[in-house]
Amino acid sequence: MGDGNAKGFSVNAKTIILILLFLNVGFTIKMIKKYQNTKDAGYVREQTFKDQMEKRVQRAFGSAEELNRIVEDATRQKEEAERVAEALKDQLQKSESQKKQLLNSLKEGVYQCDPGVEGVFTWVNQACAEMFGYKSPEEMIGTKVEDIYVNIEDRRRLVERLEKDGFWGNFVSFCRKKNGVRFYTERTSNMAKDENGKPIRIEGIIRDITERKKLEEELQRNIKKLEKNLEASKKEITTLKNQRKR
Structure with a gap:
């Protein structure tokens, strides 16, 4: 040829x-x-x-x-x-697996969800799933975020604050478990954004503070009771002083 x-x-x-x-x-x-x-x-x-x-x-x-x-x-x-790309992919997968193992070992809940008021959980660790009454992260992933709030206004306030400042620490809200049981939570949240500044997800750490809230409420009740008793004691002392002057 x-x-x-x-x-x-x-x-x-x-x-x-x-x-x-x-x-x-x-x-x-x-x-x-x-x-x-x-x-x-x-x-x-x-x-x-x-x-x-x-x-x-x-x-x-x-x-x-x-x-x-x-x-x-x-x-x-x-x-x-x-071959290099495949090796990097394997390494990233191992790193991702190790990161998830670490997060699942934490006692505090860790979560990621859609950035709007409405949306779903896209990732949670084991502690977060158990906190809301689910057996596993897989069972909770995909559920509506708004369903965990007793008052949906709490969700709106959180999203608005994150859109404005990008971060909110120690945000307390009244939440609901899968079975309907209500409890107090405190969370620290961050709004993740892309290179153009567009919100892509909310992520954060959440903890059950129900016992702490009960202690705080009991402490407040005791303080009010002491203040009331103190006021009553002041009145009694004033009455006794007036009687002696007669």
Whole structure:
């Protein structure tokens, strides 16, 4: 096929791609059009394409062997790049798995959810799932965020604050478990945004502070009781003083 210098040269798919990248195929198309109405049009078109392609390959690369060497080098580089990419992917997966194991070992709830008032949980750790009455993170992921709030206004306030400041620490709200039991929570939340500043998710740490709230409420009741007793004692003392003056 063509000149002797091209002996042993095979045109595979990768070779064709490289040829088309480096060569101007306009000439070949012109030759095909020239013979398209001849008696042996089919043969001429095919043979002309092959002959002209081989000659132009030789002019561009010196020899078919040189082109094959370029193709082989490119193939090796591509395979090496694929191996590196696969290794990086495996490493990222291992890192992600280790991170999730660490988060699942925490006693405090960790969560990620959609950035709006309405939306769903996109990721939670084991502690967060159990806090809201779910057996596993998988059971809680995908549930509506608004369903955990006794008062949906708490959710709106949180989202508005995060959209404005990007962060809110120690936010207390009254929440609801899967079975309807109500309890107090305190959370520290952050609004994650993309490179254009668009909110993409809310993430944070949440803890059950029901026992703490009970102690605080009991303390407040005792303080009020002491204040009331103190006021009553003051009145008694004042009364006794007035009686002695008589």
